Amino acid sequence: MVQDAVDGGQLRTVTAPAATPAAPYLTCALIGLGGLFAGVTGPLVSAFVPPLVRDALGDHRTAIGIVMAIDNVLLLLLVPWAGALSDRASATGRGRLPIVLAGFVLAAAGMTLFASSLVGGLTGLIVSIVVLYTGINIQRSPIQALIADLLPSRYRSLASSSVMFQMCLGAIVFLMLGRVLGRQTAFLIASGTILGIAALIATGIREPKGSTAHAADASFTSVLDAVTSILHGTSPGMRATFVASLLMQMTFQSFTTWYSLHGTERFGVRPEDVTAGFIAWAMGGVIGALPAGVIGVRIGRRNTMMLGFVLMAGSLLALDRVTSMAMATPLLALASASWTLPMVNAYPLFVEPVPRHKRGVLAALFLLSMALGGGIGDPVNGSIFDWSGSYRPLFLMMTAYTALAFVAVLFVPRGAGEAGTGPNDIAEEPAAMPGR
Numbered sequence: 001m002v003q004d005a006v007d008g009g010q011l012r013t014v015t016a017p018a019a020t021p022a023a024p025y026l027t028c029a030l031i032g033l034g035g036l037f038a039g040v041t042g043p044l045v046s047a048f049v050p051p052l053v054r055d056a057l058g059d060h061r062t063a064i065g066i067v068m069a070i071d072n073v074l075l076l077l078l079v080p081w082a083g084a085l086s087d088r089a090s091a092t093g094r095g096r097l098p099i100v101l102a103g104f105v106l107a108a109a110g111m112t113l114f115a116s117s118l119v120g121g122l123t124g125l126i127v128s129i130v131v132l133y134t135g136i137n138i139q140r141s142p143i144q145a146l147i148a149d150l151l152p153s154r155y156r157s158l159a160s161s162s163v164m165f166q167m168c169l170g171a172i173v174f175l176m177l178g179r180v181l182g183r184q185t186a187f188l189i190a191s192g193t194i195l196g197i198a199a200l201i202a203t204g205i206r207e208p209k210g211s212t213a214h215a216a217d218a219s220f221t222s223v224l225d226a227v228t229s230i231l232h233g234t235s236p237g238m239r240a241t242f243v244a245s246l247l248m249q250m251t252f253q254s255f256t257t258w259y260s261l262h263g264t265e266r267f268g269v270r271p272e273d274v275t276a277g278f279i280a281w282a283m284g285g286v287i288g289a290l291p292a293g294v295i296g297v298r299i300g301r302r303n304t305m306m307l308g309f310v311l312m313a314g315s316l317l318a319l320d321r322v323t324s325m326a327m328a329t330p331l332l333a334l335a336s337a338s339w340t341l342p343m344v345n346a347y348p349l350f351v352e353p354v355p356r357h358k359r360g361v362l363a364a365l366f367l368l369s370m371a372l373g374g375g376i377g378d379p380v381n382g383s384i385f386d387w388s389g390s391y392r393p394l395f396l397m398m399t400a401y402t403a404l405a406f407v408a409v410l411f412v413p414r415g416a417g418e419a420g421t422g423p424n425d426i427a428e429e430p431a432a433m434p435g436r
Contacts, residue, residue: 024151025158027155027205028155029162030205031147031150031159031163033197035162036166036169036193037104039173039174040170041132041190042167042171043170043171044178044186044187044190047178048114049129052119056120056121056122056125057122070129070130070133071129071133074137075133078137079140079368082138082142082360083364084360084361084364086141086142087145087358087360087361090149090207090357090360095207096149097142097146097205099139099142100142102138103137103138106132107135107136108198109131110131110136111187111194112188112191114132114183114187115184115188140363141363144347144367145359146207147159147163148354150205153421153422156351156419157297157419160348161291161292161340161344164285164289164292165286167285168283171282172279172282237413237417238417240408240412241349242350242366243405243408244305244408244412245346245347245350245366245370246373246376247405249369249370249377253373253377255281255398257381258381258391259278262392267324267325273325276329277328277329277332281335281336284333284337287333291340292308292340292345296341296348300419301345301417302409302414304341304344305345306409308343309403309406309409310406311334312335313403313406315334316395316396317399318331342409347363349417349418352416352418352421353416353421381394384397
């Protein structure tokens with residue numbers, strides 16, 4: 001601010017120091033609602049949809065697999081399409097938020113359908129799956145891109161940690177609701193919660209205006225261009241981060257897919273008792289998510305990821321040696337808390353060098369790298385279990401994936417992807433309502 005002042009009878013100009021912008025913690029909390037959305041939908045769908053499909057089809061396992069694969073098909077089709085569409089919408093000034101909100105509304109409708117009698121038949125069940133997963137997959141890449149659009153670089157790890165924290169917290173709450181209240185009530189509450197999330201985001205976030213300079217670049221063909229760029233290593237560290245993210249998801253998918261079978265075989269407990277391990281993992285995510293963002297700001301994203309992989313590898317090796325479920329449960333929480341360190345900081349590191357008009361497409365590729373990790377991990381793990389004749393090697397396999405992810409991060413050049421090193425496209429106007 002410039003003011004006039006009198007000094008010795010002469011008028012001189014004094015420049016007052018600029019006010020320090022307030023830290024955008026409210027924006028971090030609001031964008032983190034995207035994680036709450038995932039925590040609301042994911043656990044209920046995982047718990048209730050497979051039995052519904054089985055009841056509709058009987059013991060025709062191939063047919064069950066085909067129906068359950070609908071979500072993956074929609075992911076592969078819609079995530080890159082929505083990312084490219086959001087880039088074009090952002091570049092032409094319409095913004096990404098309308099696409100995110102449309103996804104939320106569709107997902108809420110899908111959750112409501114699952115609470116209705118429509119899912120009693122196969123046709124209604126498939127319609128419900130398509131509506132729900134269309135909504136889920138439409139919003140994924142645009143809301144990831146919004147993390148970079150709305151927040152200065154140094155706060156993106158905090159925003160990512162807010163997403164992780166709310167996702168894990170939502171998963172715990174809605175797993176308990178589903179268990180206590182049953183499918184119909186839990187899905188109706190989930191639908192209302194999603195609409196509430198949409199209302200908070202719609203009223204609380206003000207998206208910065210885009211530039212029309214790159215509107216022509218934001219098309220579906222830009223997905224192929226982005227893939228080529230990553231494969232060629234055009235941006236330093238992006239290819240290595242892509243590989244590390246794939247391996248992170250292989251580690252996580254190994255646990256979520258196989259731990260029930262591993263636990264019942266190894267510890268001789270009922271399947272119901274093994275759920276304590278999944279709750280412990282979710283609790284570890286709640287505990288570790290916010291500190292992971294703070295640590296990423298303090299010591300850098302690359303260093304935080306490497307620290308997390310080291311701690312996680314140690315936890316997984318210890319899990320391979322324990323002899324009871326009681327000993328395994330706290331170690332699972334520790335492994336999950338360690339997992340949040342790379343998980344929270346990988347996307348901010350990945351997206352840092354990406355200009356705004358390409359963030360939707362690159363966010364889509366980041367999400368697809370994780371989906372690819374899950375798609376590769378399950379058949380690879382199954383083959384290893386067949387070869388060993390047991391589920392016993394689970395945690396050694398997870399340790400190997402973690403070690404490989406650590407090696408991948410070593411190939412990220414020091415300083416690449418760190419806060420403040422990429423293009424700054426944050427608009428002058430506030431990204432959230434006053435009071436942030």
